[in-house]
Amino acid sequence: MKKLVILGGGESGVGTALLGKKEGYEVFVSDKGIIKNKYKEVLIHNEIEWEDEQHSKAKILKANVVMKSPGIPDKTPLVKEIREKGISVVSEIEFANMFTNATIVGITGSNGKTTTASLTHYILKQELEVGLAGNIGDSFAKQVLEENHPNYVLEISSFQLDDIIAFKPHIAVITNITPDHLDRYDYKFENYIKSKFRIAENQTKDDYLIYDGDDKVITNHLENNPVQSKLLPFSLKRKIENGAYLDNDNIKLTIDNKQLIMPTKSLTLEGKHNVKNAMAASTVAHLLKIRKQTIRESLENFQGVEHRLEHVLKINKVQYINDSKATNVNATYFALESMDAPTVWIVGGVDKGNNYEELFPFVNEKVKAVICLGVDNEKLMNTFGNMVDVIIETQYMSEAVKIAYKVADSGDNVLLSPACASFDLFENYEDRGRQFKNAVRNL
Template identity: 50%
Template sequence: MKRIVVLGAAESGVGAAVLAKKQGFDVFVSDMSTIQEKYKMMLDERQVEWEEGQHSEEKILTADEIIKSPGIPKEAPMVRKAVERGIPIISEIEFAGRYTDAQMVCITGSNGKTTTTSLIYHLFKTAGYDVGLAGNIGNSLALQVAETPHAWYVIELSSFQLDDMYRFRANIAILLNITPDHLDRYEHCMQHYVDAKMRILQNQTPTDSFIFWNDDPILRRELAKRCVPSAVYPFAERKEPGCTAYVESGRLVVEKPSVFAMPQGELSLTGRHNLYNSLAAAQAAHLAGIPTDVIRRGLSDFPGVEHRMERVAIVDGVQYINDSKATNVDACHYALEAMTAPTVLIIGGKDKGNDYEPIKPLVQQKCAALVYLGADNAKLHATFDALGLPVRDTHSMKACVQACRELAKPGYTVLLSPCCASFDLFKNMEDRGEQFKQLVIEN
C-alpha cells in the first residue's frame, strides 16, 4: 500500500489526509505545532494516525509521497531530509486535482486575489452553479473533492501553493499582478517569486483561458519571453489594443465571448484596485457562461471581503478602516490611494524583505500621523521618521488603538494597512484585524 505523509495539520493538511484515506492510502499526519481539536476529531473519526509537537523521522521518511502545508518553507529540516531521500513533495491542491474532473478557476497575484476569488465565487453562486470555494479561503479543496464534490471550483492560489504544483491544470487562470512580496521565502530574489506566480500557466491547453492585467510591467516582460498555450484575455483600466475587458466612457466593458457592458457606478467595489478585480471577475464569469444579467447583478451586490478595506465604525467623528489583509507594500499603496481624508496609518509587523520607498510620497501626501505596530519597528523608524509626521511606537493592538485615538481628529480616517505579515504579535492576519475591530468598537 502506498504511504502518504502529510506535514501540517490545519485546513489543507487535514483535507489532504481525508482524501488520501478515502483513496486507500496508508496515511500519517505530522505537525510540529499543536493541532486544533476540530482537526484531531476529523482525523480520529476517519482513523488517520497523527502526531503533534514533533516530526518523527522513522514515520515520515518512509513516505512514498509527502503533501506539505504551504506554510512550511522548503528550508525546514524535515523537508530537506525528505528531498535528500528523493521523496516527492507536493501541495494539497496538486493532490486533490488528481481525483476530480471539475472545472478549475484559479486566481493568483500579489494583491487582490482574495477579493477577486470571493467575487467570482459570488457570481457563480448567484448564477446557481455547483461551485466550491477553495485554496487560501473556503474549505480545503481535497476535503471537498473527498466528501462534497462540485462541478466547478474557484481557487485562490498563493505562490507557496504553486511552488509544489506540477500536473494540476487551471481551466481559467487569472494573474492579477506581480509586485514584491514574500521575498524572505525566495532567497530575496524577485525572479524566483515571479517564476512561482507564473506556474499558474503550467499544463494549460488551447481550450483553456488566461486572464491578466495588461499594464503590469513584470507580467509584460514575462509573457514576452514565454509561450502561452491558452487563449489570452488581457484587462486594463482603459481600452487598449488587444484588451478584452476595460472601462470606456464610464462603463465596464467585456468584449469576449460576446459584448457585455454595465455602468462603472453600479459596481459594489470602489477604488482603482477593485476596478481591476471587477474586470478580471467579470471576464472569468463571462467565459464560464454565466448570463450577463447575472454578472451585472453580482457585480452590483457583492458585499466585499472581511479585513480588506472594511469600514469598522465612526468613533468621535473618526472613520476606522480595517485593511489587515494588506500584508505587502503594494496593497498599502492601493489603500492609501483611496483615502480622501487626513489619515492616521497603522503600519508594521513581520517584515518580509519590504522596500517601503515606493509609498513614502503617498504617505507624505495622505497621512497626518503614523502608528508603528510591531515587535521591532526599527526599520519603520529608519524609513518614515524623516518625513516629519507625528509618530507613535506601539507593540500591542491596545496601545496602537489608544495612540490612534490621541492622534486622530474629527474628520480623520484611521487606516490599519500594515504592509507586513502579522506573526510577530498576532496569530494571523485575521486575528490582527479582529483585535483592531473589537478595540475600536469597545472604546
C-alpha cells in the same frame, strides 16, 4: 497499500488526510508544532494516525507521496531528504485535483486574489454549483471529499503552486505581481515571478489566462516565456481587443466578438484596484456563460472581504478602516491610494524585506500620523520619522487604537494597513483585524 505522509496538521493537512483515507491511502500526519484541538479531534474520530511536536523521520521516509503544508519551506532539511529519496512532494491543490473532474478557476497574484476569488465565486454561484477553496475557507481536499462540486474557484498562493506537477486550471487569473515573500525565494524576484506563472504552465490552447495587462512584470514575463493558453488581459490604460478595458466610466469586456458593458459607478467596491478585480471576475463569469444581467447585478451587490478595506465604525465623524489583510507594501499602496481624507495610519509587524518608497507620495499627501505596531519598529521610525508630525510606537492593538482616537479629528480616517506579516504580535492577519475591530468597538 500506498503510503501518504502529510507534513502539517492544519486545514489543508487534515483535509488531505481525510481525502487520502477515502481514496485508499495509508495516512500519517506529522506536525513539528502543536496540532489544534479541533483538528486532532477530526483525526482521532477518523482513525488517522498522527503526531505533533516532532517528525518521526524513519516513518516519513517510507512514504510513496508527501503532501507538505504551504508554510514549510523547501530548504527544510527533512524536505530535502524526502526529495533526495525520490519521494513525490505535492501541495494539497495537486493532491485534491487528482480526485475531481471539476472545472477549475485558479486565481493567484501578490494582491487582490482573495477579493477577486470571492467576487468570482459570488457571481458564479448565482447560476452554477461552485465551491470556493484554496487559501480561503475549507480546504480544497475536504470539499472534493464532501461536496464534489462541478466547478471550483481556488485562491492559490505561490507556495501552493511551487508543489504542483500536473495541476492546471481551465481558467487562470494572475491579478498582479509585486515583490512579496522574497525570503522564501532566495531574495530573487525572478524566482517568485516564475512561481506565480506555474498556474499557467500546464495549460493548453483550450484554456485561458486572465491577467493585468498594465502590470509590466506580467507582460514582460509573457513576452519572454510564452504560454499555450488564450490570453485575456484587462487594463485601465489601453483599449483591449480580447479582454477587458476601461472606456470613460465603463468596463468593456470582449471575448470572441461578444461584448459586455458595465458602469463602474455601480460597483460596490471602491478604488481603482477593485475595478481591476471586477474586470477579472467578470471575464471568468463571461467565459463560463453567466448571463450579462447576473454579472451586472452581482457587481452591484457584492459586499467585499473581511479585513480588506473593511469599514468598521464611524465614531465622532472619524471612519475606522480594517485592512489587516495588507501584509505587503503593494496592498498598503492601494489602501492609501483610496483614502480621501487625512489619515491616521497604523502600520508594522514582520517586515519581509519591504521597500516603502512607493508609499512616500501618499504619506506626504494624506497621512497626518503614523502609529507603528510591531516588536521591532526601527525601520519604520527611520523611514517615516521626518515625513509626518506625529509618529508613535506601541506593541498593543488596544493602545494603538486609543492613540489613533486621540490624534484623529472629525472627518479623518483611521486606517489599519500594516504592510507587514502579523506573526510578531498576532496569530495571523485575521486575529490582528479582529483585535482592531474589537478595540474600535470598545472606544
